[in-house]
Each structure stands twice: as C-alpha cells, then as structure tokens.
Amino acid sequence: MAGTALKSCALFTALFIAALAVVAALYWPAIQRTSELWFPTRVAKNLDQCTYLDKNLFGCEDIVVHGKYAYLACADQQARTGFWPPLGFLDKSTDTTMKDQVLVYDFEEQTLTPLVVRGYNGDFSLHGLSVIDHHVKKNKVTLHLVNHKRSGSCIDIFDHRVGTNELLYGETVCDPLIRSPDAIIPVSRNSFYITNYLSIGPNVTKMDIVLDMALARPTSDLVFRTEDGQIKMVRNGIKGANGLALTANKDQLWMTESLSGELWIFDIQADGSLRESEKRITLSFFPDNVHMVPETGAMVVSGPGGMLNAARADGYQFRYQPDANPPSSKPTSSKTSSKPAAAASKKKDALPLGPGVPSVVAIVTNATSHYDQFYGQKYVPREVFVDPKGNYLFAASVAAVHWPSQTVLLGGPMMKGVVKCPWPAGAEKAPVAGGKKAPAAGDKNKL
Numbered sequence: 001m002a003g004t005a006l007k008s009c010a011l012f013t014a015l016f017i018a019a020l021a022v023v024a025a026l027y028w029p030a031i032q033r034t035s036e037l038w039f040p041t042r043v044a045k046n047l048d049q050c051t052y053l054d055k056n057l058f059g060c061e062d063i064v065v066h067g068k069y070a071y072l073a074c075a076d077q078q079a080r081t082g083f084w085p086p087l088g089f090l091d092k093s094t095d096t097t098m099k100d101q102v103l104v105y106d107f108e109e110q111t112l113t114p115l116v117v118r119g120y121n122g123d124f125s126l127h128g129l130s131v132i133d134h135h136v137k138k139n140k141v142t143l144h145l146v147n148h149k150r151s152g153s154c155i156d157i158f159d160h161r162v163g164t165n166e167l168l169y170g171e172t173v174c175d176p177l178i179r180s181p182d183a184i185i186p187v188s189r190n191s192f193y194i195t196n197y198l199s200i201g202p203n204v205t206k207m208d209i210v211l212d213m214a215l216a217r218p219t220s221d222l223v224f225r226t227e228d229g230q231i232k233m234v235r236n237g238i239k240g241a242n243g244l245a246l247t248a249n250k251d252q253l254w255m256t257e258s259l260s261g262e263l264w265i266f267d268i269q270a271d272g273s274l275r276e277s278e279k280r281i282t283l284s285f286f287p288d289n290v291h292m293v294p295e296t297g298a299m300v301v302s303g304p305g306g307m308l309n310a311a312r313a314d315g316y317q318f319r320y321q322p323d324a325n326p327p328s329s330k331p332t333s334s335k336t337s338s339k340p341a342a343a344a345s346k347k348k349d350a351l352p353l354g355p356g357v358p359s360v361v362a363i364v365t366n367a368t369s370h371y372d373q374f375y376g377q378k379y380v381p382r383e384v385f386v387d388p389k390g391n392y393l394f395a396a397s398v399a400a401v402h403w404p405s406q407t408v409l410l411g412g413p414m415m416k417g418v419v420k421c422p423w424p425a426g427a428e429k430a431p432v433a434g435g436k437k438a439p440a441a442g443d444k445n446k447l
C-alpha cells in the first residue's frame, strides 16, 4: 500500500517536472505563474487570534453560513482516507455507512450540534453542501449534500427544522452527468448547478487523477439541473472545476478553477445556460470553495497555498494538528519547528509524518481604485488569512464568514479540527495585501 503510494508520489513529482518543462518551452510568465501556485513563499497573516472551534472534528470540507447558523459537512477520518474519490482514495472495501456527519454551529449561543439523520441509512461520505430556505415551510431549511457513495456519487436532499437536531431525508438525485460532484449551488430545491471535479467517474484510477493534477488537464465540467429534473452539461473542458457561488440576485454564477488558480464569472441565461461575461480573476493559490457574504455581496474563497506540498504529502501520514497554536504574523527569533517529526511511531506500518500544506483565504470585492477601474478590473482579490506552512490550517478548503459577529470558520478535507477566527477589521478594504504574491491586487495599486 505505502509502496504504491510512494511510487505514485515519485511519479507525480516526475510528471510535475515534465509539466514545468513543457510550460518553460512556451513562455516565461507562465513559469512564474506556475511556480507561484506550486511553491509556497508566504508569511503568516491574521491567524494570531484563531482558536479551535472543535479539535475533534475531521475533514470539514465545506461549511455554509445561513442566518445565525453555520452548517458543517464533516468526515470520519478512517472513512475519508479509505474511500473518497476527489483525493484519489478509492478503496471500496472501506465502510462509509453513516460515518460522516452534518453539524450546526449557532454563532449567537456558541453551541455545536451534530444532526441525527432520519429516513436514510446508506453510505454517507460528504463533500460540498448548500443551505437554502425551505420552499414552503418557514423555519425550515433544505440542505443539498454531495455524497460519494461507493455505488457512485449523488446529490442527497434533506430538510431540517431550524433549532432541532434532525436532518430529514428527502430524495436522492443520481445521473451519469453527476460524475464526481464537488460543489453544489441550488437555484431552488429542484434546480441546481454542480461542478464535476477532474476526470473522476465510476472507473477512475489513481493515475488518472495524478495526471489531471500534474498536467492541469481540462477534464472537469459544470452541469445544471432544471426545475423539472433534466440534467444538462453547461460547460466542459475546465481545469479542476471546484467551488460555486451565486450572487444575491442569482443572476451570476461564480466558479473556481483550481488548477489554473482562477475565479470565473458567468451570467446565467433564462434556460440555465451560462455566458462568461467578466474577465477571470487571477488568484495566487489553488481556489477551492467560494461563498458569498450576504451582508456585503463579497465573495470569500479559500484553498491550498502551494500544491507541491500536497503532492509530497501523498504516501506520508498527513499532518494532523502538529501545531496546536496558530502561526504568528510577528517575526520571532525562536522559530517553532516545522520539520517532520522524526518517525511518528516505530510501528512497522506507520508512515513518516508528511509536510504541512499551506492555506490561503482571500476576499473578492468590487474594485474601487481608479487604476483598477481604468483597466476594466471590476473585482479585487485580497489575501486575508495565510498559514504559510500549513501545520495549523492544513489545506483549508473553506472559509465561512458570519458577518454580524465578524467570525469565520475554517475547515479542509484532510484537516483535523475546525478553526474559528475573528475577521480582521477592515481586512477586505486594505489597499495592499499579500505583498507581491497578490498579482491582481497589490502590485497594480502601487503604480
């Protein structure tokens, strides 16, 4: 097992170098861009006041704020690292039956409640989730959950009466076009968009996934389900289609393309088809989930800040919380060690502890500077949180902001614990952020 993983790791590295050489042959700016995405060179930012919301949670890949609540889709560690296709864990002998869980956090009462599932008893292997008001009942919400069942990935729809601890099963939507759902964003209970991540499908191999990643292959797509249940492909040829968000009036769909580090903006047409209307927004990291802050309309996007470490982490024991405290932004003389701890255990099967995976959270707001407006730049991304080593925030995939309390919850598919941070006052307005690693923001503003 470990040997295979190590071999695929070595192959990944070889392919990565090959991919770099190909890019080098093309042109220099692409090399700079690629190196920026793959090799992390950052400093810690705004994490000093962060604490664990709950240290025992694992793999909360998606978190959505709705009203005064956050809904968290979290994993069972053994199930997640056994069978979870998006990360290439394809062992179908792993039992995933009702292992993952949805929890609700109340920002006012500061209570965290796991929800008990009623009316469903199959594989429960979660990924993206979304929360909307119930179409009829006041005081109820509807949750759409991406569920990677061993029999194939589907969307499961549940209802929840706000304030209770129950999740009531409604229906399951499976379709050949719902191939490897990652994020889901509903227009209504029946109608939604989903991203299909990479070339994952019923017969995917680990090598397919490695090649998709290393060569940034355009194997992802975006599908739409109409109100009457028809499912159509609305866009294909995407390099790692990942997070989705709707604007407040639901006329635009925002999507992250992970392997290019870009945010795409589509105008939604009457029939659900999409027209790309705006310039793509270039980010300095691999964007994963994107969520809108309803109070301001800003988009918050989170993701790994350097994928080389993620590739290197394959075949090692993932770094679960080696740092109990957040990295400080203040320079210190006595640096805390981030070297992989010498052999976590002498047990024969134990894998060595792998590297951390850096995390970045950025906010995208309307451009207000004359420079940006002159050059037709409608939006500006700014880095708000950075964990440069990723030993505290391990490859964060989501940042869910509760604006009234200025609080953000951070999670990731392989992260142990959920981290809670105060939103740094005015961070979204800072004129220059992220130093020279925020190409679309800081540098231009300085001119």
Ligand SMILES: *[C@@H]1O[C@H](CO)[C@@H](O)[C@H](O)[C@H]1NC(C)=O
Pocket (backbone or CB within 6 Å): 201, 202, 203
């Ligand atoms: C997967 O493999 C099975 C068995 O070889 C085959 O019947 C099926 O059509 C394949 N599915 C896809 C989507 O390629």
Ligand SMILES: *[C@@H]1O[C@H](CO)[C@@H](O)[C@H](O)[C@H]1NC(C)=O
Pocket (backbone or CB within 6 Å): 247, 248, 296, 297, 298, 299, 364, 365, 366, 379
């Ligand atoms: C930009 O401003 C408009 C109008 O005020 C608002 O609706 C929208 O949400 C804003 N977008 C972002 C990304 O901040």
